[in-house]
Amino acid sequence: MSLFxxxxxxxxxxxxxxxASPLLANLNPEQLxxxxxPVGNALILAGAGSGKTRVLTTRIxxxxxxxxxxxxxxxxxxxxxxxxxxxxxxxxxxxxxxxxGMWIGTFHGLCNRLLRAHWKLAHLPSTFQILDxxxxxxxxxxxxxxxxxxxxRFPAKQTQWFIAGAKEDGxxxxxxxxxxxxxxxxxxxxQLYEEQCQREGVVDxxxxxxxxxxxxxxxxxxxxxxxxxxxxxxxxxxxxxxxLQYAWIKMLSGRTAEGRFEPSGHNSVIAVGDDDQSIxxxxxxxxxxxxxxxxxxxxxxxxxxxxxxxxxxxxxDSANALISNNTKRLGKSLRTEQGPGEPVRVYxxxxxxxxxxxxxxxxxxxxxxxxxxxxxxxLYRSNAQSRVIETALFNAAVPYRVYGGLRFFxxxxxxxxxxxxxxxxxxDDDTSFLRVVNFPPRxxxxxxxxxxxxxxRAAGHxxxxxxxxxxxxxxxxxxxxxxxxxxxxEQTVGISLREIxxxxxxxxxxxxxxxxxxxxxxxxxxxxxxxxxxxxxxxxEGFGRDAVALPVDELxxxxxxxxxxxxxxxxxxxxxxxxxxxxxxxxxxxxLTHAALESGDNQAQAGQDAVQLMTVHxxxxxxxxxxxxxxxxxxxxxxxNSMSDFDGLEEERxxxxxxxxxxxxxxxxxxxxxxxxxxxxxxxxxxxFYDELPxxxxxxxxxKNQGFAPSAFGYGGGYATSRGAGGGYSKDSFAxxxxxxxKAAPSHGLRSGMQVFHNKFGEGTVVSLxxxxxxxxxxxxxxxxxxxxxxxxxxxxxxx
Numbered sequence: 001m002s003l004f005x006x007x008x009x010x011x012x013x014x015x016x017x018x019x020a021s022p023l024l025a026n027l028n029p030e031q032l033x034x035x036x037x038p039v040g041n042a043l044i045l046a047g048a049g050s051g052k053t054r055v056l057t058t059r060i061x062x063x064x065x066x067x068x069x070x071x072x073x074x075x076x077x078x079x080x081x082x083x084x085x086x087x088x089x090x091x092x093x094x095x096x097x098x099x100x101g102m103w104i105g106t107f108h109g110l111c112n113r114l115l116r117a118h119w120k121l122a123h124l125p126s127t128f129q130i131l132d133x134x135x136x137x138x139x140x141x142x143x144x145x146x147x148x149x150x151x152x153r154f155p156a157k158q159t160q161w162f163i164a165g166a167k168e169d170g171x172x173x174x175x176x177x178x179x180x181x182x183x184x185x186x187x188x189x190x191q192l193y194e195e196q197c198q199r200e201g202v203v204d205x206x207x208x209x210x211x212x213x214x215x216x217x218x219x220x221x222x223x224x225x226x227x228x229x230x231x232x233x234x235x236x237x238x239x240x241x242x243x244l245q246y247a248w249i250k251m252l253s254g255r256t257a258e259g260r261f262e263p264s265g266h267n268s269v270i271a272v273g274d275d276d277q278s279i280x281x282x283x284x285x286x287x288x289x290x291x292x293x294x295x296x297x298x299x300x301x302x303x304x305x306x307x308x309x310x311x312x313x314x315x316x317d318s319a320n321a322l323i324s325n326n327t328k329r330l331g332k333s334l335r336t337e338q339g340p341g342e343p344v345r346v347y348x349x350x351x352x353x354x355x356x357x358x359x360x361x362x363x364x365x366x367x368x369x370x371x372x373x374x375x376x377x378x379l380y381r382s383n384a385q386s387r388v389i390e391t392a393l394f395n396a397a398v399p400y401r402v403y404g405g406l407r408f409f410x411x412x413x414x415x416x417x418x419x420x421x422x423x424x425x426x427x428d429d430d431t432s433f434l435r436v437v438n439f440p441p442r443x444x445x446x447x448x449x450x451x452x453x454x455x456x457r458a459a460g461h462x463x464x465x466x467x468x469x470x471x472x473x474x475x476x477x478x479x480x481x482x483x484x485x486x487x488x489x490e491q492t493v494g495i496s497l498r499e500i501x502x503x504x505x506x507x508x509x510x511x512x513x514x515x516x517x518x519x520x521x522x523x524x525x526x527x528x529x530x531x532x533x534x535x536x537x538x539x540x541e542g543f544g545r546d547a548v549a550l551p552v553d554e555l556x557x558x559x560x561x562x563x564x565x566x567x568x569x570x571x572x573x574x575x576x577x578x579x580x581x582x583x584x585x586x587x588x589x590x591x592l593t594h595a596a597l598e599s600g601d602n603q604a605q606a607g608q609d610a611v612q613l614m615t616v617h618x619x620x621x622x623x624x625x626x627x628x629x630x631x632x633x634x635x636x637x638x639x640x641n642s643m644s645d646f647d648g649l650e651e652e653r654x655x656x657x658x659x660x661x662x663x664x665x666x667x668x669x670x671x672x673x674x675x676x677x678x679x680x681x682x683x684x685x686x687x688x689f690y691d692e693l694p695x696x697x698x699x700x701x702x703x704k705n706q707g708f709a710p711s712a713f714g715y716g717g718g719y720a721t722s723r724g725a726g727g728g729y730s731k732d733s734f735a736x737x738x739x740x741x742x743k744a745a746p747s748h749g750l751r752s753g754m755q756v757f758h759n760k761f762g763e764g765t766v767v768s769l770x771x772x773x774x775x776x777x778x779x780x781x782x783x784x785x786x787x788x789x790x791x792x793x794x795x796x797x798x799x800x
Contacts, residue, residue, distance in 0.1 A: 023062050023094060027055075034303045035059045039068075039231070039268045042301040043238075043294055046272050047334045048319070048661035049310030049623065056234060056272060057087050061094040063232060071097055075230040075252065076104040079237045084109070103230070107245050108205055111212035115203075118222055122215045125201040136160060136204045143189070143196055151441065154185060155516035162186045163193060167206030168284045170213065170244045209244050216251045227254045231267055238273030238293070242284040246292070253297075269297060275330050276323050279617060279655045281647075290330065304332045308661075310623055312341020314697040315667050319660040321694045326650045334661075343699035344667045346690070352385075352631075352675040353536065356392035359628055362668065363398065363611060366626055373399065375625035377612040379659050381637040383411075383522050384529035384677065385630060386613055391536070399610040404618035408533075409595045413514065413523040417530055418595055420504045424489045425589050428462035437463075437481055440513035444481065448474035484508075493781045494767040497534045497587040505531070525677075532676035537591050586779070586789050616659045627663035629656075632671040633684040656689050750778060750792070755800035761788060763800060 024032060031051060034044050035058045046052035060076060063069045078084045084106060088099040103110060112130065119126045131139060140163075141156045143149075166176050173191040178184050197203060203211060216223045233253055235241070241249070253267045271293050278287035293299065308316055316334045323329070349355040363376055378389055387408040393400045408414060416439055419432035426432075438444040451474060456466035464485075467478045488507055492500045505511055505527055514520035514527070612624065631637055637656065642648030660667065669690075675682045750756070754766045764782035771777055776792040790797070 021062065021065065023058055023065060027058070028307050030303055030305050030307065031055050031058075034305065035062050037268075037270065037301060037303075040301065041269045041293075041297040041299050042271075042303065043290065043299050043330075044270060044272045044303050044305060045330055045332050046274055046305040047308060047332055048274065048277065048658070049308040050305035050334070051309055052236070052272055052305060053083070053086065053090075055305065056236060057090040057094065059234070059270075060087075060232075061091055064095060064097065069232050071099070071102050073229060073231050074102060074104075075110070075233045076102075077110060077233075077235045077249075078104070078106055079240055081106060081109065083236065107248070108208050111208040111248075114212050114215065114226075115208065118215055118219075121219050121222060122211055123198075124203070124211070127201065129202045130208065131197075131202050131204045133160075133205070139196065139202075140189075140193060143193055147192065149185075149189065154182075154189065157517050157520075159186060159189050159193075163190050164204075164206050165284070166190060167210045168242050168244050170210060170247060209248065213244060213248045213251060216248070223251065226252055227267065233267055233269045235269075235271050236273070238271040239275050239278035239287050239290055240273070240280050240285045241289050242286055243289075246286070246289045250296070269293075276326070276332070276654055276657050277620065279620065279651060279658055281651055287328075302330075306332050306334055308334045308336045310664050311336060311661060312338050312665060314340050314343050315660060315663050317697045318344050318667070318693045319657050321697075322653060322660065322689060322692045323657045325692050326653050328647075328650060340697075342666055344669060344693070344697055346698055346700050346702075346704075347668065347670040348686070348702045349670065349672040350674065352388045352672050353392075355630060355670050355672045356389045358670070359389065359630070359668075360392050360396045360398060362628075364396075366666075371625055373609045373611045376628070377403075377614065377619065377622070377624040377626070377662065378628045378630060379614060379616050379619050379662065380630050381616060381639055381655070382525055382631070382677075383615055384525040385636075387526075387529050387533055388536070388676075389613060389630070391533075393611060399608055400613055401610045403612050403614040403622075405614070408526070408529070411523075411526055413510065413526055414530055416510055417501070417505060417508070417527055418592065420485075420488075420508050420510075421501065421588060422592055423464075423485050424492060424500070424504070425586070425592060427464045427485065427489075430456075430463045433463045436508070437478070440509040442477060442481060442509075444474070444477045448478065452478060489787075492588075493787050494779065497538055497591060498531055500588055501531050501534050529677070533595075534591055535676065537594055538587065586787065616655050619662050620658050623662055623664055625664050626666045626668070627659070628668045628670065629659045630670050631675070632669050632687040632689065633675065633682075634687055635682070635684070636675070636677070637687055638689070653689070653692075750797070750799075756780065756797045757800050758782070758790070758795060758797055764788075 024035065027035060031054070034042075034055045037059070044052070044055065046055070056076065060074055063074065064071060076084075076087065078087065084104050087104055088102070091097065091099050091102075103113070105113070115122045115124060115128070116126075119128065137156055137160050140159050141151075144151055144154070144156060144159070166172075173187050173194065176183070176187050176190070178187055197207065216226070230252060233249065235249060249269070253269045271290065273290060275287050275290050278285060281287070294302070311319075311334075313336055316336055317340075320333050347355070347358055349358055359378065363373070366376060367373060380386060380389070383405065386402060390400065390402075390408050405411075409418070416436055419429075419435040422429045422432040423436070434449070437449065448470070451470050452463055452466060455461075455469035456463050459466055459469065464482055467475070467482045470478055484507070488504060491503060491507075495503070510527060511524060514523040517523065614622075616629075629637075635643075638649055638652035642652045671684065671686050673684060675684060750766055750769055752766055752768055755763060756766060757763050758780070761780075761782040764780040767779040767781050767787065769776070769778050777789055778792055778795075778797070779787060779789050780797075781787050
């Protein structure tokens, strides 16, 4: 039995042999000790894959079977509805008991139940409704509009975070410390929002928790009733609790907010968690609650569940060695009886593109060995990393599913950016127009849109062309939007695809909008990755950097799309031009087609065997036979935002620990010498985490020091970029991506800046020229029709 200290965890427990109860059969010694703990406070440190759900449910069943408590005397708190349902399903299978009346659920679910039972004392209507996150944001926007609040200075999303953060800290408007005029305004909005919610009889998620805590705090009879009722309190995933949740637990357990016992405080509180898997500090989780619990509840019994039933030894040895570098932990070491298993495979690639291609090949080999694709997972630190991996899987026709999120081209911020780009190509695209006409918000409401749609329908015009028919303030706002699009269209003439997208991101307001979003950093990274997607499309799919796009049916013919070396020559056949006009697809139009195809094709259907892609945060609680941890580079994993904060680095290490322990049989780690991120090419150092792994557990698939070993440079900057940032390296020190083949200079007589006439499009100005002979084409700006690429062998152009 593995215990902290000298106290025997089984002391005081009902004495009978394990065989006396089938419930206790097949439990290991630590699990048995946890299940049969006597009344009192205890901490169970449950390592990854150690069977904690089994321990929790078995303890509840054992307490009832041995007559120590009735079903109504147990309070079990989980963090997800799925976990609560699983516990109740297991209990039903263990005992002939009706679990519907038991108090097993999430914090929010249990608080809702408490408030429903005491709605009068909580000063709520009996029929109060719950606002989800989106409903709450809408309510705040409505409030700000009513009081004419400047939504640029006080964005609704920021106000929402402010209110949520205050509630998580247990603070009402009167309790919030005011340090500036902005704080004063936010507190005023918090007060107005509270009054609005009270008037309308609604509560948000934060209010459920805070109102429930206040109900217990302010009503002695209610508090003492539940303290007497819930003699056994169990909290799962304790490392993820925030300050208010911990205070709520203390209130129910018979302790005051200061930690003192109240007269009725004889409850048994068992906290189950793993401080090594505390990865949600950004959501308000406080890993320090575990240490506070040990101190404030005078915990004498601490049990470690260290036997892992998921992974082989080399995987666990890697996890143990890595996490031992964290200083602020209670300490445990996972072990297994399954043997060492296969070594952890490490791969170094020259680029993120090559890294993705290598993963696809490994997945194909795994499939040949009989491993289902659904048992293969790719984990990444940043959402933006998925784009290159998705492209490689798409090109290889491998079905995949993005777990806990959307595919790259399906993410809202990407769809917004693509809608702007589509309007540049086609001003009459009403679907794209409607998507972004008021995003970011620019004061164009639903009624204004209705007026515009009516005017467009009556005139038989597109929404863009019907704007002039709408008058008043609505018409002015719509006209300003159309003018913005038209100006952007003019500004994109003669510039590269990358520059077009950068221009749109800068001037559409999308970047600034997401800077004001609490979770906007990920969205901004995705938008920056859209620039990389365009760059890769141009260089890897067979285009010259500023060339006309290849025809859609030729895109899949590039070496990169066939899984070949991207440096091989590209068969750059020109697009068969329209027989009448000679028009070809512009690079932007081809890229938009490519984005639509990647978004719609190769979708994994429900139940289909598909590779799983996800962030490490989303992977917590899951497990797979084979796991790929990608992007093991300084500045990415560990993330650059953690570098200046010691606690931040410890959280990154916990995140890496979670990633490692998702693997059952085979674990891969990979990194690349260059990576496109944030719109730049990074020249990377290997992650410092490699130095913290046991060499005996690793197998290097590539020479260990073939690239740039961290020991040679230190960990100062983490990476260099093609723009000269970080680390002090020159671009020439690193392998550069292959230069696309160049075409011969044009020899057709036209020149940039020349005025020409086309029978269909009218007069225009030659912007640029490319190719020679039958492949020659020109980019021409026609004032009435926009920028067109024309094949000169077909288009009849007359110099003006």
